[in-house]
Amino acid sequence: MSVTSKERIIAAINKEEVDRVPIGPPFQGYWSLGVEEVKVRDSIEHPMMAAKAQMAIVESCKFDLLESMWDWLSPVEALGCEVRIPDFGSIPTWSNIINGPEDLDKVVIPEPKKDYRFEASMETTRILAQELGKEKFLVQTMVSPFTLAGEMRGVETMMMDTVMDPDFVHSLLRKATEVMKEYLKVAVTSDADGIILCDPTASGSLISKEHFVEFSQPYMRECGKVVRDAGKYLLIHICGDTGDRLNDVVDVGADIFSMDYQVDVGYALEQVGDKQTILGNVKPAQTLFSGTPDDVRAESRACIEKAAGRAFILGAGCDIAPGTPLENVEVWKKAVIP
Secondary structure, three states, rough: OOOOHHHHHHHHOOOOOOOOOOOOOOOHHHHHHHOOOOOOHHHHOOOOHHHHHHHHHHHOOOOOOEEOOOOHHHHHHHHOOEEEOOOOOOOOEEOOOOOOOOHHHHHOOHHHHHHHHHHHHHHHHHHHHHOOOOOOEEEEEEEEHHHHHHHHHOOOHHHHHHHOHHHHHHHHHHHHHHHHHHHHHHHHOOOEEEEEEEEHHHHHOOHHHHHHHHHHHHHHHHHHHHHHHOOEEEEEOOOOOOOOOHHHOOOOOOEEEOOOOOHHHHHHHHHHHHEEEEEEEEEEEHHOOOOOHHHHHHHHHHHHHHHHOOEEEEEOOOEEEEOHHHHHHHHHHHHHHO
């Protein structure tokens, strides 16, 4: 009896035996647009173009898990920050809206259904769910409160605030959490299987374990509860070396932790045991972008061997960068075959 990609991912989440190691990029959205030469603005204005780009790539690469919503920072623009939409790649923030505590009361929580980028992403998810939902495990990427707060305030400034004025940071995080809970309440109405809360500003390279537990974890957990209460699977991604806080991440309650390449797969699985499925963690720049297909295969096989049959999904240690050779990513479908 054949196993669908969705069944394979769910088996990995449930710590059950799988027929082969599942493949989950997990962030292929912007990269796929580039491969198919679909500009970011066109993908927003024409969700069908965005969906077709993803369908072409999933067929070529045989992904089991697919990112159906990748415009994860749309609340930033809806809140009033200036952004600039590039032809390819993620959309950067160019200005902030919080200059001090006095600005918090001025923040108006956006209505997600009036956010044109979010609504476009929801339509793309609807199309992908209709076309691939029975076969593939679909996830929507959403920003976690700590990272959203950094976009609102400015990351470097907020980092100083965590030391100089932590009460203000908590007030800012409360506002960011309110925003994301409103977005999540709408996102969970889609036919995607799960939501991945993305928190790159909580990187182990930027904040200590103690600050993660104080400023990121509780607000991420609160957002995660919205996802879990809706019956959806919860995934988390945090950049940087999170080796010292793996069990703090487990405490958020996610089904899958998408790790940065800086954390060793074997070490992570030893630390979390059977409490969480690990996804990762081929180096996205050094290996996927700059390496050869042989390099990708060797590193992928090394990750699989370190997993040693435990709850593991093969993917990249962060975003697949725009311009990454398609043939390098296609290697994964060969690497998972023993």
